[in-house]
Amino acid sequence: MESPTPRTEVRRLAERAIYDREVINAILDEAIVCHVGFVVEGSPVVIPTIHARVDDTLYFHGSPASRMLRSLKKGVAVSVAVTLLDGLVVARTPFHQSLNYRSVVVFGRARLVDDPDEKLAALQAVTDHVTPGRWEDSRPPTDTEVHGTLVLALPLDEASAKVRTGPPVDDEEDLALPHWAGVVPMSLVPGEPIPAEGVDWSAPDYLTDYQRPD
Amino acid sequence: MESPTPRTEVRRLAERAIYDREVINAILDEAIVCHVGFVVEGSPVVIPTIHARVDDTLYFHGSPASRMLRSLKKGVAVSVAVTLLDGLVVARTPFHQSLNYRSVVVFGRARLVDDPDEKLAALQAVTDHVTPGRWEDSRPPTDTEVHGTLVLALPLDEASAKVRTGPPVDDEEDLALPHWAGVVPMSLVPGEPIPAEGVDWSAPDYLTDYQRPD
Numbered sequence: 001m002e003s004p005t006p007r008t009e010v011r012r013l014a015e016r017a018i019y020d021r022e023v024i025n026a027i028l029d030e031a032i033v034c035h036v037g038f039v040v041e042g043s044p045v046v047i048p049t050i051h052a053r054v055d056d057t058l059y060f061h062g063s064p065a066s067r068m069l070r071s072l073k074k075g076v077a078v079s080v081a082v083t084l085l086d087g088l089v090v091a092r093t094p095f096h097q098s099l100n101y102r103s104v105v106v107f108g109r110a111r112l113v114d115d116p117d118e119k120l121a122a123l124q125a126v127t128d129h130v131t132p133g134r135w136e137d138s139r140p141p142t143d144t145e146v147h148g149t150l151v152l153a154l155p156l157d158e159a160s161a162k163v164r165t166g167p168p169v170d171d172e173e174d175l176a177l178p179h180w181a182g183v184v185p186m187s188l189v190p191g192e193p194i195p196a197e198g199v200d201w202s203a204p205d206y207l208t209d210y211q212r213p214d
Numbered sequence: 215m216e217s218p219t220p221r222t223e224v225r226r227l228a229e230r231a232i233y234d235r236e237v238i239n240a241i242l243d244e245a246i247v248c249h250v251g252f253v254v255e256g257s258p259v260v261i262p263t264i265h266a267r268v269d270d271t272l273y274f275h276g277s278p279a280s281r282m283l284r285s286l287k288k289g290v291a292v293s294v295a296v297t298l299l300d301g302l303v304v305a306r307t308p309f310h311q312s313l314n315y316r317s318v319v320v321f322g323r324a325r326l327v328d329d330p331d332e333k334l335a336a337l338q339a340v341t342d343h344v345t346p347g348r349w350e351d352s353r354p355p356t357d358t359e360v361h362g363t364l365v366l367a368l369p370l371d372e373a374s375a376k377v378r379t380g381p382p383v384d385d386e387e388d389l390a391l392p393h394w395a396g397v398v399p400m401s402l403v404p405g406e407p408i409p410a411e412g413v414d415w416s417a418p419d420y421l422t423d424y425q426r427p428d
Contacts, residue, residue, distance in 0.1 A: 039256065094338070099264065170410075181413055
């Protein structure tokens with residue numbers, strides 16, 4: 001895991017490549033959405049979905065009707081990317097424009113989770129990944145619901161992170177130009193919870209004080 | 215474009231599928247980051263990058279050293295996905311947990327942009343896609359910089375959107391449960407611009423009042 005494979009070796013701007021497991025895990029845990037790529041009849045397909053990490057495994061869930069899951073069910077090669085946008089890097093020239101971001105790309109073979117205990121733990125992980133604390137504060141899934149949900153598992157054996165932070169890097173001769181340069185920070189911010197019809201009490205703390213893990 | 219192809223026909227939760235070009239364009243224009251999937255030696259690879267739409271074409275740019283662009287240079291099949299997260303859908307049971315989101319998936323063959331005028335227009339589009347108004351307020355790229363940047367073009371012929379909005383959809387028999395249910399809105403919010411070293415004047419309005427297109 002700590003040493004790059006040929007596929008995960010980040011070739012562009014190598015100084016941004018990170019193979020440290022804690023960095024990779026933190027990015028996977030903070031991102032709410034991931035993008036899963038797979039191959040259908042020789043052509044690439046990329047689809048967004050929700051994930052959760054449990055130790056060294058990334059789980060996905062979804063309806064059995066989903067094309068992605070139908071394809072993955074057989075156990076197929078996937079590439080999963082998550083990207084956290086941290087800022088717009090505004091340089092003196094478009095050539096040096098950039099983004100501050102933290103991203104992870106994982107490669108591997110996703111397998112269908114058959115074991116009911118592993119499946120239930122994965123569903124809990126996915127729920128608490130999006131809304132930590134929610135699993136305990138909701139009606140547990142029925143056997144039929146668990147049965148009707150496909151869960152896929154991807155080992156985190158082949159993963160790498162890319163991170164860009166800090167100000168723009170302009171050419172020396174451009175530094176005196178009259179163009180403002182710097183970073184516009186960007187962050188994903190929760191709003192006030194909106195209750196569903198019939199819910200006339202306050203949302204729980206884990207939603208009113210919602211925040212992603214650090 | 216308006217009618218789905220077999221690949222873009224959204225099979226899961228069909229009521230969320232949208233083939234309307236204005237909806238698709240608006241999602242592509244609002245998203246800052248996209249995820250590009252392609253096939254390398256039979257295996258899927260997904261990488262985040264910046265894009266911009268010009269009429270019916272999606273452009274990407276990046277360093278010639280990038281593995282993605284090296285591969286795409288030959289003109290390869292890609293799938294591009296963008297996802298805007300609008301809210302966490304908190305249902306009474308994990309089975310109905312969901313996200314409110316707007317996403318677009320595009321399929322097609324990306325070609326390398328050779329024409330210098332098209333390339334320059336694409337670079338302007340990418341710059342102004344991230345920071346509208348920035349191109350005019352920056353040092354124009356030199357011929358060497360333009361030459362040193364690879365730009366790829368993907369026709370928006372085969373694209374579809376998926377959108378989920380609104381409250382959770384719980385089972386009738388769960389509505390009386392004591393669990394709060396509703397939506398936590400999520401949005402990408404800009405912070406105060408941080409000037410680079412040596413920049414001791416205020417950021418321009420297009421950065422202090424930064425907002426994504428509606």
